[in-house]
Amino acid sequence: MRVLVVYATTEGQTRKIAERIQARLAGAGHAPTLVDATQAGPRTDPAAFDLAILAGSLHAGRYQAALVDFARRNAAALNAGESAFVSVSLSAAGDDPDDWAGLARCVETFRSETGWRAERLHHAAGAxxxxxxxxxxxxxxxxxxxxxxxxxxxxxxxxxTDWDALDAFVDEAVAAAQPGPAAAP
Ligand SMILES: Cc1cc2nc3c(=O)[nH]c(=O)nc-3n(C[C@H](O)[C@H](O)[C@H](O)COP(=O)(O)O)c2cc1C
Structure with a gap:
């Protein structure tokens, strides 16, 4: 399966997470393409992949502008195909209800400003x-x-970061994107 992994990072943790996703995919025999959102040109088209995984981290309640731009530019292709979002934050490291409510608001803002529904979502604790x-x-x-x-x-x-939980999320996203058994004639 061809999988596009687009990430944005400020201090490096989301790059590390994206590289882990890449390694997990490659280890399972898939063909991942890892792209830094700041380098994503018009040829980085999610429509050319079976699955697109985007990852970005929160800084003062916002994901990186390059990731927001990428998701907005490619919202139609992302919504039409299989996609998943990894949100990286320190709020996700705890269980404070206010922090989690804040995370939900950040994701909702991201969805409404990009138009990408990003329904398959994983909150990864950062660093x-x-x-x-x-x-x-x-x-x-x-x-x-x-x-x-x-x-x-x-x-x-x-x-x-809970690496096992991240691996499990990647496996689920791949399974959901894989074509099911052919329907009986
Ligand atoms: C200046 C700054 C602001 C941050 N703001 C938030 C925030 O609003 N909510 C949150 O949960 N985490 C916040 N964090 C934590 C980051 O999301 C966390 O450190 C993450 O691992 C950063 O990922 P990166 O290394 O890929 O940039 C902030 C971190 C920094 C340094």
Whole structure:
């Protein structure tokens, strides 16, 4: 199966997630094409694939502009074919109902501004990347960690992604996109 994986990342965790998706697909004998949304040109057409998986991360309640642009430009093809969305965030690392309500709002905004229905959805927990934050971001993220009641080492990264859950989601998306047994004549 030909699978398009388009991702957008700010600090690298969603690239790592997209690479994991690519590896999972390749390991199962599929043909994944991995594309950074900032590099996606007019030739990156979801209609040429059996399945398209898009992944982006939340920063201040928004997914990366390049991913929003890609989904908007290709909404018709994405809606017409098989597609799946991986939303990466730190809210998904916990079980705070307000955080999850916020995630639902972010996804809804993404859907309405792109026109892509993105019905097959996986929320992946992301990471603190203190080694990549600038001074201001580092303090903002320390504050967020403090509010979440987490003690983080401000000089180290902390990853919360559940790789098994991601693999299971990829397997489900592939199974749903696979043509079923031929109907009896
Ligand atoms: C400046 C900043 C803002 C963020 N805003 C949100 C947010 O609004 N909601 C959320 O759940 N996570 C938020 N996060 C957490 C990121 O989604 C998380 O760190 C994710 O792993 C980033 O993925 P990336 O490395 O692919 O950019 C934010 C992180 C940073 C650094």
């Amino acid at each position: 603190f990347r203190f080694t990549r934050y600038d001074f201001l971001k580092s303090w903002a993220m320390r504050f967020i960690a403090y509010r979440r009641g987490e003690s983080v080492d401000p000089h180290a990264d902390a990853e919360y």
